[in-house]
Amino acid sequence: MDNKKVEVVILSGFLGSGKSTLLKELISLEKSKGKRIGVLMNELGDISIDSAIIPKETPFKEMLNGCICCTLQGELSLQLRSMLDENELDTILIESTGAAHPLEVLEACTHPMLVSKVNIHCVFTVVNAKQWLENSLSIKLKKLLVDQVKYADIILINKCDQIGKEQLHEVRDTIRSANPQADISTVTFSKFDPALYEDFSLQTKQNTVNEGKKTHVHHHLHLRTVSFSIEKPINRVSFLRWLENFDGQLYRAKGFIYLEETPGLFLFNYAYGMPMFERYSFDKKYEPVLVFIGEELYHDEIKEEIDQL
Template identity: 65%
Template sequence: MNKQSVDIFILSGFLGSGKSTLLKELIQLEKKQGRRMGVLMNELGDISIDSAIIPSNTPLKEMLNGCICCTIQGELSVQLNVLIQDHELDAIYIEATGAAHPLEIIDACTHPILASKVNVKAVLTVVNAKQWYEKKMSNKLKKLLVEQVKYADVVLINKKDQVEESVLSLVKESIKEINDQAIISSVTFGKWDSLFLYKKDPHLGEYSQTLDGTHDSHVHDHLHLRTVSFPVNQAIDRIQFLHWLERMKGQLIRAKGFIYLKESPGLFLFNYAYGDPVFERYKMDKTYHPVLVFIGEDLDQVEIEQGLRKL
């Protein structure tokens, strides 16, 4: 098992946007950096086509016949854990189906069994410039594309060579209206200056790219969605814990983990989504260490840790 956490990069984007091409570029860059990487690919069909681009010496897991964010979400956590246990990796790239929602993938990546093993570095969403501009699709698919952009840390407007410069500007502005925190860059064939991703703490760097690909430095304070996890060695008071969650700064989207409660013996599985907390007594034989994972926007890691210690 790795002594340090594995970087997780999530590749999101609708069908035909160019995720696989981008993945191929990122694999080559990882090799140049001397980093050890694995890939987890998800396809809706029962045959994997895109996996043909993955070098034979790269650890690969394929999840077929379902979408990560619905039918096989639990399997993603399992397969990630297997990749981490079987290989000494610095990074894992997850290429999701075009139908996947980034938040659901992050949720699967931060299962309590993975909390101390992974570090979700960034969500990279690829947008087909022409497809985004023309929006020739159902309202349901339009909403999905918006969600994929909304939760991205980096939005790559791909296939810029297929549209006029004026259209490219309109696409960029509309994306910025949805997510003004993301790094937005226009590319062709997934070629992109992505070296900043491999800094030790990329969300504290100064980096952006203008529409023409030139650098326009500004402070990119944090990833759009933060995942924060902490071991919780002491039993906590259930009521105080729930009150503390309600007062937490930032927007808490999801919380989960294994915890001990002062008022009841035994380990509990905790889940919190859409303001609804659920405590379930954990009855499985396998032992898990108490840990809590938080997913949200503008979460303060130091404040969360201090608050947990006071419970």
Template identity: 50%
Template sequence: MDIRKADIYILTGFLGSGKSTLLTRLLQTEKESGRRVGVLMNELGEMSIDSSIVPPGTPLLELLNGCICCTINAELSYQLKLLLEEHELDAIYIEATGAAHPIEVIDACTHPILANKVKIKAVITHIDVMWWKDGKMNLKVKKLLNEQVKFADILVLNKTDQVEANELSLMMEAFKSINSQAKMIPTTFSQIDLDILYKRNEGSRRGDQNGSHDSAHGAHVHHDLHLHTFHYPLKAALNRIRFTEWLKAIPGQLYRAKGFVTFTETPGLFLFNYSYGEPIFERVHATSFEPVLVFIGDGLDHQQMEEDVLHLQTELDCYKKER
């Protein structure tokens, strides 16, 4: 039996780009469709101003005094878990602070404790084209904005009425050079066709984190995700050395890997995190977590990875790295 999962939509973009205006329209559309939604907002300061746009009765959590990308990554995972435990939700919208890196938000949303509870539908980056045109930003901010463009599924180019057509064309070419896969939507006042977010497309590279389509909510499946997330439940222990070798040899761009695992050499359950080419294993004393692997990357071959993981579990002594 399929496990019900909540859709996750991640809104990124710098302050003033129009994220909150778009979120207001998204929540209204969800209300009209009858879906049950929750909202999680992240602010760097001690008070959230944007929370006032959330309709009464909508489950809302606020993460203040920190950015998802640095100080409260684990807190976001925990708060998502609480939302799902306290409310039966069809979708959760995360409005991240402008200082958040999309990878870090996705990382928090794919914690192993959430592997069977959520599926990321889209990363939506909101851009103030006037701000981009003026370029009045330091190198650190410019790099972050480029990263927000790079990992977006949808680029909402707001305030396009304030630039000339040729200027907009040049900007779109620049965005395309950073991320050729993203859907670009030029607009004013965040007015976009919301069907772009929710329409079914059977040709999608990934319907959910298992690589299959969700027929029960097919009308709400995003067309094609730029980043791939994938989780695989484990039924047997792994050999730590062979597992680590396999991680380092996975084709494509593997940004993150994590999970709960057991090893043939050592009793007990371990939480593992893998980034920048090195795994970290920490013993977990709780027994309520199910062994699972979670991956975030681009250009990953889900079917081959699933076969490899099965091989690692069932034929440890015969496994040979072929790549």
């Protein structure tokens, strides 16, 4: 098997927005291109209904009784690893529950044991136009809806036939305000123009060529992930000082690293400004690697700064 990474597409959106219909559309589109696809699906309940849409020959795993963003995040990483080990795939489609936060799903997909195997292709978010317009959810759920939009690369305003034209303009304007960078399309039954996905794929490939440089090319992925191997032990104090002074929007950092001061491999985690080093004592060994999640991150620039610590 070659070292080509598997493309991961994350499907986000609140309950009843139309994610499963979108999943069906994406499966059909990818299969029409001859792609080998796998599907991971998460349900809040203990019975999966939507899994009936998955073609029998498609590698499929489901996680029940929990949300990817909390109890099942570790399981998603393990299921993803298992799917990669068991199948030769080009694309994995992940349909998260409506209560999941896209950043948390992305977090599970960028576990240090996975970064050498997968590439986050894009985050699709489906919005129920009427639900967004009425804005009648609790404060906590309203914030979740906005975050599902904020961290998307492609946004489908779905069920737009259920509201008037003026109302649709209002929905589109407020969504654009929440995420100026995303591609936004108005649809019914989650049926989007395939060119939207194809154009995005081409732009993503073009950006990958320039990912190490601060060019004027539009870096399409709103949330960017940067990962690279670490060839030598890192000075802990210098590393923490570098994190404190990081120039950019860094949401998360993690990885396996060796430290100059202490022997042994450490699992490193950094979230909400808090770093944590935990000695890794399991039998399975991992190559030292660092993963960063944020906005406007540049691979070569970050790697050079880490190498100079």
